[in-house]
Amino acid sequence: MGWITAILTSGPARKALGLLLAVTTIALFLLNLRRAGERTGRLAERHSTSENTHEIQRQMLDEASRRPHDRDALAQRMRDGRF
Numbered sequence: 097m098g099w100i101t102a103i104l105t106s107g108p109a110r111k112a113l114g115l116l117l118a119v120t121t122i123a124l125f126l127l128n129l130r131r132a133g134e135r136t137g138r139l140a141e142r143h144s145t146s147e148n149t150h151e152i153q154r155q156m157l158d159e160a161s162r163r164p165h166d167r168d169a170l171a172q173r174m175r176d177g178r179f
Contacts, residue, residue, distance in 0.1 A: 164170040 164173050
């Protein structure tokens with residue numbers, strides 16, 4: 097174990113180890129940014145789909161509120177050509 101400690105405490109080995117740690121840190125940071133971007137994209141797509149669904153539901157409710165209340169009202173509406 098003593099020779100490993102001696103190698104790692106030498107100047108060039110310490111510099112190489114520090115550089116390796118810096119490169120690893122930067123690589124992990126970039127991978128994390130990529131994952132966060134993908135997650136944000138999925139959330140934006142889900143939000144867009146949800147808004148579209150809600151808009152369609154609102155339109156359906158509006159149309160349902162204007163429907164004829166009974167068969168006679170439907171027949172009158174069809175006679176008037178408003179159907």
